[in-house]
Amino acid sequence: MHPDNPQRRTINQVVELLRGDGLIAYPTDSCYALGCQLGNREGIDRIKSIRHLDDRHHFTLVCQDFAQLGQLVHVDNAVFRLIKAATPGSYTFILPATKEVPRRLLHPKKKTVGVRIPDHTVAQALLAELGEPLLSSTLLLPDEDEPLTHGWEIKDRLDHAVDAVLDSGDCGTEPTTVIDFSGDEPEIVRYGAGDTARFE
Structure with missing residues (x-):
């Protein structure tokens, strides 16, 4: 798929797969991720199994934009400004969930x-066509230190386990x-691709 100009027909085919309870591997601005629809219980189980x-x-709930994100989590004004300035980008934000989020996806306590909100053309095209967030998890296989980064390798190793790469x-x-x-103050849980200066 073209990284800057993804083919609409292919995006549509992938969205149909997702709507049919499919599981996909897709690129983001940090690394590849596994993704399915929020209500796809079997998809969640398949991600856990892989x-x-x-x-x-x-x-993680991957959103197209701030409007979508705001339906899923409670954001006060100070946090709103911080997140707005950092998105789209290579950040995951942990926030209190709204009632839109299925209970099984919440932190139990x-x-x-x-x-x-990823800054990646293909991920954005996918989210725009789907019209809802993608339930996602980094494509990091068991006992491996690095996520998979090549589409051909992901297909080679996970062709039996996912519906599309x-x-x-x-x-x-x-x-x-x-x-x-x-909490009361922002806490950096994992240092990764995004610059942390504004949150420290």
Whole structure:
């Protein structure tokens, strides 16, 4: 798939797959991710199986824009300004979830969820056509230190486990920077691709 000008027909085909409870591997501005629709229970189980995750794992809701993000999480004015200035970009923000988010995706004690807005043309085209957030997890396989970065390699290794791989070339190996806004002060949970200066 062309990285700067993704073919609309291909994007439409992938969205149909997602709407039919499919699971895909797709590129973002930090690394490849696994993605499915929010209500796709089987898709969530398939991601857990591929990555050997337990029920404590935090999934990320990948949004097209701030309007979509605002439907999923509660954002006060100070946090709003910080997040708005950093998006789209290689950040995941942990925030208190709204009732739009299925309970099984929430942190069991804090009732929070991770959200992000990627700065990647293919991911944005996909989200625009889908019209809703993608439930996602970094494509990091069990017992490996680095996420997979080549579409051909992902297809080679996961062809049996996913319904489509969107290959638009390499997209880096560094996962997002994760910032937790659920407490009184922002807490950097993971240092990654995004600059942390504004949050420290």
